[in-house]
Amino acid sequence: MSNNSNKLMSSLGTGLGRKVLVFLLMFLLVAPMADASGHGDEEEGFDVKEIIFEHLGDGYGWEVPFAHVYRIPLPVIVRAEDGKWFCFSSGDLTEVVVTRDDATGKESKHLVPVVKTITRDGKDYRFVIAHVSSHKDKLVEIFEPTADQQKEISEALAADKENGEHPVVDGYVFVNGKYYREYRPFDISITKNVAALFIVVILVTAMVMSLVSYYRRRGLRAPRKGMGFFEMLVGFIYYDTIKATLGPATKRFAPYLLTAFFFILVMNLVGLIVIFPGGANLTGNIAVTLVLALCTFIITNVTGTKHYWKEIFWPDVPLFLKFPLPIMQVIEIFGIFTKPAALCVRLFANMMGGHIIVITLTLLIFIFAAFGAAVTGTATVVSVLFSIFMLLLDVLVSFIQAYVFTLLSAIFISMSQLHEEEHHAKEDKGNPELEAKDQEAIAEDKQRLENVAAEVDIK
Amino acid sequence: MELFTPDFGLVFWMFIAFIVLFFVLAKWGWPVIIKMMDQRAGTIDQGVEDARKAKEQLDNARAEAQKYVKEAQARQAEMLREAAKMKSDIIEEARAEAKKAAQKEMDAARQAIDQARKEAELQFRSEVGRFSVDIAEKMVRAQLSNDKAQTELVNKLLDEIEKN
Known part of the structure; x- marks a missing residue:
């Protein structure tokens, strides 16, 4: 039965584009499973929690497919x-x-x-x-x-x-x-997650280097198919996300943000593949997201400008909010740490949640196995349908979470870099036209940040 | 709870893996890709601009050609008109010349005719004079054969002279 479950899960993972096949397979699987339920492994029973945690967690070895x-x-x-x-x-x-x-x-x-x-x-x-x-x-x-x-x-x-x-x-x-x-x-063992990490590093490097070598060979000709898609993603992240957020500081931080995006994206997607090269729940592991968030935290605060620190220790608020009781300072310093913490937990929780739901849906089959053939058959069809839906949704979530992480990192870094509008706003005081423009820019910035926050909240 | 406590080994390897990946890509990966993408975008923009300019030039050339064609047509029309005018002028002139020549001919003819008539008249007159003198001589010879008739005639002539 566990063998069946493996087949089922692998078919879910690898057959995303082949729904028809999965459908056929699904009906083929219904009969033997219903049959197996009769013989009953149920006296052994299985601990749902145990299985879920085994799939989510790390291990010293990597399960051989099937x-x-x-x-x-x-x-x-x-x-x-x-x-x-x-x-x-x-x-x-x-x-x-x-x-x-x-x-x-x-x-x-x-x-x-x-x-x-x-x-x-x-x-x-x-x-x-x-x-x-x-x-x-x-x-x-x-x-x-x-x-x-x-x-x-x-x-x-x-x-x-x-x-x-x-x-x-x-x-x-x-x-x-x-x-x-x-x-x-x-x-510091090379556990399943660490091995998967290395595989992802190799994958991302191969992706990027294949595009680089393509350019070496073909010059300015636009790549097609897979590489074209990859280049489109790079363009989307670089021009529409990083450049739009960071402006003049783009060149300095783009390599980090691009690396983070593709690293997270590939980790997310590889995590969705059920068998060997995949199957490691990397971004659903807090250690991984912690390191990523830590990198953003370090970059934000190490490269932070004078204005950034001034905004923290002496923000533009009425005096009673910052002196004699340093209310704003406490909030701002707290904010330095909550921002990356939110990054870390958001990615971790989203990815882990997706994995838990898919595993649980699959396990439903075995939970219902105790109720006889008809129930098991129905449960199988329903849970396979739901699992496919959830996996497809997780593909979407993989993109969204990688994007959100990159976007928020870019925004945090830009907040530590610029504050130019606010700075200008003071210089331009007395010139109503420029002042209005600055205010507009500030309002726009705030609106954008709020939009992002709202989007993230919805997630 | 195990899920929420980061494992040191994984943190360690993740850090190393990420740093290595970052340095490799930041050195040999992203700058090349971004440079090429920027370059391609620049090339495409340049191409669009060039195409626009070429089209403009083509349009200009076309307009120029059109202008020349029109000019040539105008000149042709002008020439045709001039030729037509010249033709009619020549015809007119020739006609006038012919008319003049004919007039001259006719005048000469008329003069000749007049001359001839005058000569004829003079000849006729002298003929008539001669005839009438001959006739009168004959008649006078016949009538003056007696004296009486001679006296009567003398008288009559004298009367006539008195009257004058």
């Missing part, structure tokens, strides 16, 4: 508690166990964590992917607990009776029927 339990091994790079560095394959951390159900004769495969032991300089270092631990699904180094620690564990276990037989004890991990002391090492 083989749920197998993982493409990736390098693990960690620093142990005593400062030594270790690098090994993530394949050593898991094992596929085949269990046979005697009653039905069906074999089922499970992926189970194993302890990786490395001996160096006569000392054993043991690593395991934690399951029952506060560092769930992360790599931890484990140690035999000392007598004191053993006592601590027993006390914690005695105190916690509600959470089943083996509850999570802070600072300890439950592995192979025993509690060990855990240490979360300094971990």
Whole structure:
């Protein structure tokens, strides 16, 4: 059944342009699924939350397409508690166990964590992917607990009776029927997300460089098809977004904004592909959006002009708002941090939300499987239709969110760069014509910012 | 909650990946693309401007040609008119000349005729005079054969002379 689900999801991901095929496939899938529901994996049950989080989260290996339990091994790079560095394959951390159900004769495969032991300089270092631990699904180094620690564990276990037989004890991990002391090492492993990140970097570089080499070969001739579309996007972002917002400062910041746009766009789109080269929920991961927002934050504040800082520490407001109580200053300083924070959370939440909805819609099939063939069939058709709709919507959202991030970054940077209209407004005082023009420019700017804010709110 | 706590490893790699991507693209990617796009836009603008100018020139040339054609036509018409006028003038002149010549001829003829008539008249007169003298002589010879008739005639002639 999980195999079916994989096929289904992959067909959703890759067959966006082939709706007809998906439709046919959908009806083919209805029958066997309804059939499978009868045999019932339901006694095993499945944790919807667990599945969703597994799809959204990171991992040390990358799922092999259509083989749920197998993982493409990736390098693990960690620093142990005593400062030594270790690098090994993530394949050593898991094992596929085949269990046979005697009653039905069906074999089922499970992926189970194993302890990786490395001996160096006569000392054993043991690593395991934690399951029952506060560092769930992360790599931890484990140690035999000392007598004191053993006592601590027993006390914690005695105190916690509600959470089943083996509850999570802070600072300890439950592995192979025993509690060990855990240490979360300094971990810069090439995880699934990091690998996907590299793939995206290569993709974006290839896209840009292919256009550059096209220009080298063909000079000023306009590219066609895919490259034409890519160039159109570059033109749209560069001329209509960056240049329109930043004006004279365009040359300085365009490379950052263009890189951010295409990086986010490709991450978003690759995230929508369900199987191997894709499937990593990158922009739906807060670490990724955090770095991007941090970049905007750094650029905004490092390149900020005198006027920008003056507007923060001595804004043009009635005196009582800024002295003796620095109300405006507090708000403005708060604003420095909320702007990039909003950038970070907006992208993260939008992309993660899209992924959750698609996964949930797909899981509906298996939730309804318990109600019999007819219900399952209907649920399958309905949820596949909805999933296609949501995936198409997510393609749109991918563009919109990349665009919104770029546009807002450009606006934040432009706010730290210019303030020229306001500056001029003071100089032009007394000249009614110029003053009116400046006011107009300011009003226009505000209107534009408000429009953007409204658009984002709608999102 | 795990979703909301950024993982250090990913932050680390993301930072490196993004910085590397940024520097690569900022050095070899975007400037080339933007330069080419600007250049192409410039070239297209230039082309449009050139086309506009060429069309203007073409229109000008066409107007010029039109002007020349019109001028030539006017000149042709003028020449035709002049030729026609010259033709009629020549005819007129010839006619006048002919008329004059004819007049001259006729005058000469008339003069000749007059001359001839006068001569004829004179000849006729002298003939008539001669005849009448001859006749009168004969008659007078016949009548003056007796004396009486001679006296009567003398008287009569004398009367006549007295009357004058």
